[in-house]
Amino acid sequence: MAAGKSSAVHGNANDEQLRQRKPLHEPTGSYVTEHGREMDKKLEQHEHYEFGGPWGVVAIMTGFPILMYYLWICLWFYDGKLVHPTSTEDIKPFLARMWAHVAKDASPNAYAWKVYSGNFFFQLFLALVMPGYPQDGLPVPSLGYKTLHYNCNALTSLYATLITSSLLHYFNIFRLTEIIDNYGHLMTVSMIYGFGVSLITYLWAVMTGNAIRMSGNFFYDYFMGAALNPRIGGVCLKMWAEVRIPWVTVFFLSVSGACKQYETLGYVTPNMAFMILATGLYINACAKGEECIPQTWDIFYEKWGFMVIFWNLSGVPFSYVYSVVYMASHDPSKYQFSTAGYVAIYTTILVAYYIWDTAMAQKSHFKMQTQGITEFRKTFPQLPWNTVKNPTFIQTAHGNRLLTSGFWAYSRKPNYVADWTMSLTWGAIIGTATIIPYFYSIFFIVVLLHRCTRDFERCSRKYGKDWEKYCEVVKYKYIPGVY
Secondary structure: OOOOOOEEOOOOOOOOOEOOOOOOOOHHHHOOOHHHHHHHHHHOOOOOOOOOHHHHHHHHHHHHHHHHHHHHHHHHHOOOOOOOOOOHHHHHHHHHHHHHHHHHHOOOOHHHHHHHHHHHHHHHHHHHHOOOEEEEOOOEHHHOOEOOEEEEOHHHHHHHHHHHHHHHHHOOOOOOHHHHHOHHHHHHHHHHHHHHHHHHHHHHHHHHOOOOOOOOOHHHHHHHOOOOOOEEOOEEHHHHHHHOHHHHHHHHHHHHHHHHHHHHHOOOOHHHHHHHHHHHHHHHHHHHOHHHHHHOHHHHOOOOOHHHHHHHHHHHHHHOOHHHHHHHOOOHHHOOOOHHHHHHHHHHHHHHHHHHHHHHHHHHHHHHHHOOOOOOOOOOOOOOOOOOOOOOEEEOOOOOEEEOOHHHHOOOOHHHHHHHHHHHHHHHOOOOOOOHHHHHHHHHHHHHHHHHHHHHHHHHHHHOHHHHHHHHHOOOOOOOOOO
16 A cells, blocks of 8 residues: 555445455555654654643642542441541541551551562562563654564463462461451552652653653653653563553452451352452453553553553552452441342453453454464463454554454444443442442543543544544444444
8 A cells, every 4th residue: 555545444335435455464554654654753742731731640649649548448447438527627637537547557567568579579570581472562653663572471470470379378478368458558568669660760761861752840751751661671661560560469459358258257259259250350361462462552652650650550459459358348248149130240241351352352463463463372261253354444644554343343442341341340249338449440431531532632643534534434432322
């Protein structure tokens, strides 16, 4: 296809703009035209503030840790009720009570430093030494369109982690039951890591000349990040932190909750088992499909700053599993379902997981095909329809291709809809006992809607009329037939 020209390729034979695609083994879809390079130069420059600018990001960096403490306190000490001062005279005593909970039950004690740091560096060690699946990322504009190499060993690292933790628990060297009891302490240490790693990465990028898309405001650049692809050896820290730390932590928090139930009740409730399934599916999906992650927005474009680092090291693991915290500290009678209720929620998450997993695989495999990659990794489980045969797409003047097949024929973000549905079940598993575990799904939908706005705006600028053409073909942003 000629540089600077665009063509739409779709299964509708009545549309004059649509015609049969070229074979995907011809890697023309990853070729960036001169027009595309000019657009990329503009996108690689800081043009405007997001998140309310410097004041907005300072508010986020200050407010979110406080919110995490508050919700944990309400769950653990106040039966899941959203407590508040009873009068203006009670404001000062109320704040004193909140601080007392943090000082006593969320101090960065030795146990928390040992466990969090142990897992942090153990996961980094595994990333450096475990065998993995070799995968190249997308061409990076800031690197002159070179592709970075990734050793995708999250799956072998996960197996090593499961075996190691099982042995430590079995021989009473490290009891998994203790994790949930030290939730507050671990959360504080995770926050310290989030702020600290963000600062170290920012300073490294600035001092070594690896900073890109800088605004000139310290607080904003610290929040958004200065570095795009920081590495230790062959390990991409951004991808490592996205896959290893948050999902390993949420999984073992769920396992810890189950261990605590078994030791105190003599059995594990279906609700707690659900959370082990839910977090287990997620961590396994991230590990088995790690080779698909280098093609995502997070790795290809998003910088590694506080926004991403704190979220992965602290926000995700300690605000996504409030249902586990509640179940670990309350009698099962408060959140017990009927048999039909359990069938409904288990079915919902399995269906949502299937759509999320296969939609992500379809998009990533399509991007790999445009790079000439036609053989894909076979890890467990490989779900039906995870690769679209003879996919249709729109060829852009930029040089990239926009997929219009599979789940992506019906929605521009089918993965987001499925991902959010899963997040809703993580809260719904405790029914109406407390609203706090629904924080994940409430916060997540705000994040996804904001992210989609950023993504669609960037795509509109990057692809121009080709994006308009794509929106005509794939009409719905999220839910087919609805919106």
